[in-house]
Amino acid sequence: MGATEKSRAVGRNVPRKEGLDKVTGAAKYVDDLTFPGMLHGRTIRSTIAAGEIENIHLGFARKGFTIADCRDVPGRNVVALIELDQPCLAERRVRHFAEPILLLAHEDRERLLEAESLVAIDYREETPIYDPEKSDHCFKEIRIEKGDLARGFAEADVVVEGEYRVGLQEQLYIEPNGVIAVPENGGITVYGSLQCPYYVHRALRVLLGLSDDKVRVVQTETGGGFGGKEEYPSMIAGHAAILAWKSRRPVKLVYDRVEDMVATTKRHPGVIRHSTGVTRDGTLTAIKIDVLLDGGAYMTLSPVVLSRGVIHATGPYRCDHVRIQGRVVATNTPPNGAFRGFGAPQTQFAAEVHMERIAETLGIDSVRLREKNAFRPGDTTSTGQKLGRDTSALRVLREAVSRSDFRAKRRAYRGTNRGIGLALFFHGSGFTGGGEVKLASKASLELTETGARILVASTEIGQGTRTMHAQIVADTLGIPYDAVEVAAADTARVPDSGPTVASRTCMVVGKILERCAQEMRRELGGRSAQDYLAERGSLVVTKEYSGPDGLYWDDETYRGDAYGAFGWGCDVIEVERDPETWQIRPTRVTAVCEIGKAIHPVLARGQIEGGTAQAVGYALLEEVAMRDGRMANAQLTNYLVPTTLDTPEIDVTILENPYEHGPFGAKGVGEMPIDGPAPAIVNAIRSLGVDVRSIPATPERILEAPSLSASR
Ligand code: MOS
Numbered sequence: 007m008g009a010t011e012k013s014r015a016v017g018r019n020v021p022r023k024e025g026l027d028k029v030t031g032a033a034k035y036v037d038d039l040t041f042p043g044m045l046h047g048r049t050i051r052s053t054i055a056a057g058e059i060e061n062i063h064l065g066f067a068r069k070g071f072t073i074a075d076c077r078d079v080p081g082r083n084v085v086a087l088i089e090l091d092q093p094c095l096a097e098r099r100v101r102h103f104a105e106p107i108l109l110l111a112h113e114d115r116e117r118l119l120e121a122e123s124l125v126a127i128d129y130r131e132e133t134p135i136y137d138p139e140k141s142d143h144c145f146k147e148i149r150i151e152k153g154d155l156a157r158g159f160a161e162a163d164v165v166v167e168g169e170y171r172v173g174l175q176e177q178l179y180i181e182p183n184g185v186i187a188v189p190e191n192g193g194i195t196v197y198g199s200l201q202c203p204y205y206v207h208r209a210l211r212v213l214l215g216l217s218d219d220k221v222r223v224v225q226t227e228t229g230g231g232f233g234g235k236e237e238y239p240s241m242i243a244g245h246a247a248i249l250a251w252k253s254r255r256p257v258k259l260v261y262d263r264v265e266d267m268v269a270t271t272k273r274h275p276g277v278i279r280h281s282t283g284v285t286r287d288g289t290l291t292a293i294k295i296d297v298l299l300d301g302g303a304y305m306t307l308s309p310v311v312l313s314r315g316v317i318h319a320t321g322p323y324r325c326d327h328v329r330i331q332g333r334v335v336a337t338n339t340p341p342n343g344a345f346r347g348f349g350a351p352q353t354q355f356a357a358e359v360h361m362e363r364i365a366e367t368l369g370i371d372s373v374r375l376r377e378k379n380a381f382r383p384g385d386t387t388s389t390g391q392k393l394g395r396d397t398s399a400l401r402v403l404r405e406a407v408s409r410s411d412f413r414a415k416r417r418a419y420r421g422t423n424r425g426i427g428l429a430l431f432f433h434g435s436g437f438t439g440g441g442e443v444k445l446a447s448k449a450s451l452e453l454t455e456t457g458a459r460i461l462v463a464s465t466e467i468g469q470g471t472r473t474m475h476a477q478i479v480a481d482t483l484g485i486p487y488d489a490v491e492v493a494a495a496d497t498a499r500v501p502d503s504g505p506t507v508a509s510r511t512c513m514v515v516g517k518i519l520e521r522c523a524q525e526m527r528r529e530l531g532g533r534s535a536q537d538y539l540a541e542r543g544s545l546v547v548t549k550e551y552s553g554p555d556g557l558y559w560d561d562e563t564y565r566g567d568a569y570g571a572f573g574w575g576c577d578v579i580e581v582e583r584d585p586e587t588w589q590i591r592p593t594r595v596t597a598v599c600e601i602g603k604a605i606h607p608v609l610a611r612g613q614i615e616g617g618t619a620q621a622v623g624y625a626l627l628e629e630v631a632m633r634d635g636r637m638a639n640a641q642l643t644n645y646l647v648p649t650t651l652d653t654p655e656i657d658v659t660i661l662e663n664p665y666e667h668g669p670f671g672a673k674g675v676g677e678m679p680i681d682g683p684a685p686a687i688v689n690a691i692r693s694l695g696v697d698v699r700s701i702p703a704t705p706e707r708i709l710e711a712p713s714l715s716a717s718r
Contacts, residue, residue, distance in 0.1 A: 015477040015487040016670050019608040023472035023492055024227070033227040036184040036199050041256035044186070045072060046115045047249045048122050049259070050108035051269060052100040055134035055338040055635030059098055062108060065124035072111040072253040079248060081215030085241050085304075086208055092304035092341070094213055094244040100129070102303035102340045103636040104269040106241070111249040111257050134338035134635055138300040139277070141335035145301050146309035148316050150330040150388050150564045158292025158327025162283025165292075166364045170280070170356035171700035172684075174630035175273035175623070177345055178647055181229025183238055183270060184260030187246035193220025194247050200239035201231045202505035203463050207497045209240035210247055225495040231467040232620070233344030236507050237306050238270045267640035271343030272630060274299040274311055274334070278319070278356035283327075284364055288375045290325040293388075297332035297353055302341035308334040311342075313438050314508075315349025317568045318681075320388050321357030322399045322432040323379040328388045339635050344507065346617065347680045350433055351624065358429040358685030359699060362692055366714070372689075373407055376430050391567045396665045396673070398574040398600035403430050405659060406576035410596035415580065416693065424593075426580045427689030431681040434569030435674030436510040439559035442570070446550050448501035449515055451479060451522035453535050453545035457489025458526065460519060461546075463503040464511045465495045469676055470609035471511050477605050478516050478669045482523035501548060509674025512605060513571065514551060516669040522547045554667040571665040571673045574600040577618070577682035579654070581690040588705040590691060592622055592654040595683065600661040602673035607660065610675050614658045617679025622654070623647045625684035629702050 027033040064073070076083050076095040083097065084090040096107045107127065112118040135141055159165065185198030193216050200206055203223040210221045223243070228235065246259040261269070276299040283292030297316055301308035316332035365372035380399035386392050406428070407413065415426045436442050450461035460479055466472045476490040483490075493499055503515045526547045530538055538545060559566035578596040583589070597614050604610040627646040631638040639645045664671025684701050691698050691708065698711045 153327035177234030179230030187250035236344035273345035410578035433678035603671035621683035
């Protein structure tokens with residue numbers, strides 16, 4: 007079997023499967039496609055945050071236009087996700103600014119835009135709620151209870167309390183959301199920029215009232231997703247499908263940047279409160295955490311975001327007595343949703359700034375405090391999960407501290423305009439709890455004349471899915487990397503491998519593919535592909551995910567094994583401040599991640615660099631200005647993300663500590679790198695003497711913050 011042979015593809019930087027097509031321009035993104043007779047679609051949206059629709063005035067002649075509202079939905083007017091609470095098109099009520107109300111389509115895009123500007127809607131307005139603390143609608147509440155909190159506090163010498171705030175963040179994939187819906191074979195086919203073909207497939211079945219085989223979803227080459235194309239494509243595909251259904255013609259619906267920023271999901275903002283009992287020597291005795299996330303107007307994936315958030319809320323630290331209470335509530339803003347990290351960046355920001363504050367309060371070295379409390383193999387997490395041998399918290403911490411020369415620099419920078427901060431973090435790979443078992447994902451491998459073809463619904467969104475899967479299959483089969491093809495993510499061709507989310511594509515789907523390849527190799531029994539196919543005609547191996555034995559999870563009590571494995575990371579970040587403006591410039595990042603095994607070191611490094619850069623924006627620059635429930639800075643000129651010039655030098659170290667149930671030992675890498683930089687940067691700003699506890703840490707916010715000596 008591959009793993010015991012000298013591996014030829016795994017661990018090497020083979021060329022990306024789709025790399026040549028991307029650099030030559032041959033790759034087709036959705037906006038590159040046209041179909042005969044195709045119309046362009048537009049979405050007319052609410053201009054208020056809460057109220058009822060009273061009247062719609064079209065204001066233009068209908069000829070040549072396809073116009074659709076909620077009454078044109080053939081099936082159920084919902085975006086089917088966890089709950090069926092979100093209408094695909096508003097009926098009477100609107101619950102947020104930019105809520106879709108009416109759809110227009112026309113052959114001529116200019117005429118369409120002109121018509122759009124003539125539509126007027128009368129509303130009866132209601133008082134919106136924007137403050138999650140004042141919301142009376144809770145989507146989900148989760149409680150994690152470990153040990154005896156009162157006893158933990160009784161054992162403490164000191165109690166450190168704190169409140170931490172995180173803002174919204176826009177995913178800002180290069181390619182905006184877009185789809186084309188084509189009426190075909192009495193059903194509908196949707197081509198689109200998306201992460202999860204089978205999520206869209208289900209949503210369309212429910213919306214159109216069609217059977218499985220009448221709906222087909224095909225992913226087109228996708229220019230980034232970051233979670234922003236996890237659930238939202240179900241909405242936009244629904245809109246295009248309604249217009250295509252009514253007009254009997256293909257309909258293209260591609261957002262421009264402003265519409266994408268105003269209307270689609272963002273990272274949940276939140277307030278996280280910590281109360282920690284600690285002994286004088288720095289041992290954590292009690293941890294009490296309250297997490298409040300703002301879900302926006304509809305549920306989307308908020309309960310799952312909250313779930314990952316609360317499970318990661320302690321940070322990678324052991325403590326016998328823990329209580330975590332989490333809530334995600336409704337407000338009258340566009341729904342928040344999936345974004346790389348999925349709740350964990352929010353809660354670990356709070357955990358790591360709080361850890362720094364504990365060190366400040368006790369007057370002890372912050373590295374020693376972390377060393378003392380960091381998870382070791384055999385420790386249990388807040389849910390009672392016993393950690394395995396692949397627990398590398400101490401290893402990444404020590405490596406990052408020594409590589410960055412953290413201690414010496416901290417001393418040297420004191421009293422200067424330079425600061426240095428650190429954050430230790432972890433990230434569970436795959437769906438939470440029993441999620442992977444419930445998903446029962448499938449993957450297939452097909453024997454070809456020249457090698458093998460991978461059939462999975464996992465999507466390539468820039469992260470390297472096709473390449474990494476092909477490496478795993480090539481080495482397991484013992485064939486060259488180039489002999490492995492990857493089929494398009496087309497629900498008419500590939501089985502449901504689950505969504506491309508949650509850092510599961512390598513560890514979970516890659517593992518199923520490894521098992522497919524093992525079985526194919528056994529079945530071939532040394533025969534060549536050509537001989538086998540001549541003899542038997544064809545060979546397709548399909549496998550379903552089965553979790554490692556002995557994993558246990560109780561969704562009622564939130565006890566058990568939350569994830570098959572965790573990745574471990576530590577970031578050290580150096581910053582420089584402008585003494586006049588308090589503009590903070592990060593100058594150097596030392597990122598150390600333990601990810602089990604790097605299947606493709608360059609791609610893995612790219613994930614760490616990209617996640618780090620995205621988190622630098624989260625920490626310092628990216629401020630969604632919400633005015634009256636509407637994003638007021640929905641343009642790249644005033645929603646600032648880091649450019650090359652804002653991105654510091656990133657020194658990446660990948661450590662490997664194989665996870666026995668991952669393919670070739672691999673765990674996930676996609677999300678973890680976004681967890682650490684924000685707290686590391688804020689801790690660096692704290693080392694400059696300012697008590698910052700919220701992000702983005704803009705100069706305005708830093709100037710408002712008390713100095714550390716005052717707030718101690
Ligand atoms: Mo996601 S945030 O695509 O798990």
